Amino acid sequence: MFVSNIEDIPGKTITTCYGIVSGSTVRTKHLGRDIFASIKNIFGGELKGYTELLGESRDEALGRMKAQAQQLGANAIVNVRFSTSSVAAGAAEIYVYGTAVTVE
Amino acid sequence: MDGLIISLTFLVLGYVFGKLAEGRHYRSIHAREEILVRLPTTSCKKPIKTSTPISHAELVHGHVVISIDYFKRLLAGLRNFFGGSVRSYETLLDRARREAVLRLKESCPTANEIINLRIETSSISKGGSGDRVGSVEVLAYGTAIYYEQGSAQPSLL
Numbered sequence: 001m002f003v004s005n006i007e008d009i010p011g012k013t014i015t016t017c018y019g020i021v022s023g024s025t026v027r028t029k030h031l032g033r034d035i036f037a038s039i040k041n042i043f044g045g046e047l048k049g050y051t052e053l054l055g056e057s058r059d060e061a062l063g064r065m066k067a068q069a070q071q072l073g074a075n076a077i078v079n080v081r082f083s084t085s086s087v088a089a090g091a092a093e094i095y096v097y098g099t100a101v102t103v104e
Numbered sequence: 105m106d107g108l109i110i111s112l113t114f115l116v117l118g119y120v121f122g123k124l125a126e127g128r129h130y131r132s133i134h135a136r137e138e139i140l141v142r143l144p145t146t147s148c149k150k151p152i153k154t155s156t157p158i159s160h161a162e163l164v165h166g167h168v169v170i171s172i173d174y175f176k177r178l179l180a181g182l183r184n185f186f187g188g189s190v191r192s193y194e195t196l197l198d199r200a201r202r203e204a205v206l207r208l209k210e211s212c213p214t215a216n217e218i219i220n221l222r223i224e225t226s227s228i229s230k231g232g233s234g235d236r237v238g239s240v241e242v243l244a245y246g247t248a249i250y251y252e253q254g255s256a257q258p259s260l261l
Contacts, residue, residue: 002160002161002162003162003163004161004162004163004247005163005220005222005245005246005247006149006161006219006220006247007149009161010151010158010160010161010247010249011157011158011159011160011161037171037239040171041171041172041173041174041238041239042114042117042118042173042174043117043118043121043122043125043173043174044118044121044122044125044126044171044172044173044174044176045121045122045125045129045170045171045173046168046169046170046171046203047169047170047171047239050169050239050241051167051168051169054167054169054241054243055167058165058167058243080163080245081222082165082222082224082243082245083224084224084226084241084243085226086226086227092241
C-alpha cells in the first residue's frame with residue numbers, strides 16, 4: 001500500500017480513483033497516566049504518556065484507513081490529511097482521510 | 105495559608121525544573137538539527153529536482169506532546185491581564201514544532217528528501233483546570249522521497 005500526502009505517488013500513474021477513505025479512533029489512557037501527566041504539568045516538559053497515546057491512535061487510524069482502501073481494491077492512498085481533536089480531558093480523537101486510488 | 109504554601113512550592117519547582125528542562129531540550133534540538141540539516145525538507149508539492157528518478161515515496165510523521173510548567177502558566181496568566189506577546193508560550197510552541205519535525209526526520213534517516221511538510225497543532229488538555237492551554241500536541245507529516253540508487257543528492261544551497 002503506497003501512502004502519500006501529495007496528489008500522486010511519485011514515479012507512478014493513477015489509473016482508477018475510488019473516492020474518500022478514512023479512519024478514526026478515540027482513545028484514552030488509564031488513570032495512572034493522567035495523574036502522572038498532571039504532575040508533569042507542574043514541571044513542564046514532554047508528556048510521554050500522551051505522546052505514546054496519540055502515536056498508538058494515529059497508527060490505528062491509519063490502519064483502519066488502509067483496510068478500507070484495501071476492501072475497495074485500491075493499492076494506494078494519496079493526499080492524506082490528519083486531524084486531531086480532544087473530545088474530553090485525556091481522550092483524543094484522531095481522524096485520517098485520503099483518496100483511494102490504483103496506481104501502476 | 106496551606107494553599108498559598110502549596111502554590112509557592114509549585115511555583116519554585118516549576119521555575120527551577122522548567123528552566124532546566126527547557127535548556128536541556130534546546131541543546132538537544134540544536135545538536136540534532138545540525139545532524140539532520142542534510143535532509144532537505146520543503147512544503148512544496150514537487151521534489152526539488154524534478155528530473156531525478158524516484159524509486160519510491162512514503163508517508164512519514166512525527167509528533168510530540170509537550171507541557172508548560174506551573175511558573176510560566178502563571179506568568180502567561182499575568183500577561184493576559186496586560187496584553188502583549190506571551191513569550192512563555194512562544195518558546196513552548198517553538199520547541200514542540202522543532203521536536204516534531206526532528207522526529208519526523210529521524211523516522212526516515214535514509215530518505216533523500218521530504219516534501220509537502222505539514223505541521224498541525226492542537227491543544228489536548230481541554231476540560232482540565234479552566235480553559236487555559238497547558239499542553240499542546242504538534243504533528244508534522246510529509247512525504248519522504250527516495251531517489252533511485254546512484255542519483256545525485258539534492259541541495260538547497
